Amino acid sequence: MMIVTVIFPLLLLVYSVSMDQSNTKAENEILAQPFPQDIHAVLREMTGSLVQLRVEMRFLQRENQANAAKLEELERQKTELDKLKQQLQVKHVAFSAALLAQGDATLGPFHTFTPLVFKHVVSNIGNAYNPNTGVFTPPVRGAYHFEWHIGAHGDGNHPTGAVLIKNSEHIFIAYEHQPTHYGTSSNSVTLLLEVGDVVFLRLWVNTRVYDNQNHHNTFSGHLLFTM
Known part of the structure; x- marks a missing residue:
């Protein structure tokens, strides 16, 4: 009876120490996992990307306008050239x-x-x-x-x-x-x-x-x- 009385407290102590170690290990594993980036940092990165996209879109719009103006000028020159050719062909009437x-x-x-x-x-x-x-x-x-x-x-x-x-x-x-x-x-x-x-x-x-x-x-x- 004396032996049982001594062994049972020892078992409780061992179980308690084991549980503490398990909890500590779980906590360490959780702490070791990488946390997601800060939401403000993500927003700042997205804002920077949007600003860059807007700049690129404005550049493309200006480039398209310039190309349209060049195309219109080329068409005008072609029309004038066609008229000149016609005038050169029609010398006498x-x-x-x-x-x-x-x-x-x-x-x-x-x-x-x-x-x-x-x-x-x-x-x-x-x-x-x-x-x-x-x-x-x-x-x-x-x-x-x-x-x-x-x-x-x-x-x-x-x-x-x-x-x-x-x-x-x-x-x-x-x-x-x-x-x-x-x-x-x-x-x-x-x-x-x-x-x-x-x-x-x-x-x-x-x-x-x-x-x-x-x-x-x-x-x-x-x-x-x-x-």
């Missing part, structure tokens, strides 16, 4: 045509403005004049000079008149009125024309013209210089 290709006839009078189609073409350098419509279309931007001559037998009620039209604008008119004999009139003009403009003649309202194989009524034009 000139035409001259009479009203009737054959026979003789009096045109008019009409109650409205009527286009005059000059069908007897003696020259059409550059093919800018269309004898099927009577319309001249400039192939290049430049200054063009036009002349037109009209005539008809005298008539007390119906004069002779033809107006030059640029697009839809009345420019100049050739007009003549006499009661007897054959009367003529003429006019001329220099116009700055763009590619795509149209120029033609209209018979004036309530007027008339007469033409035959002698070609009294003519329409001519030519390019003076490009611009």
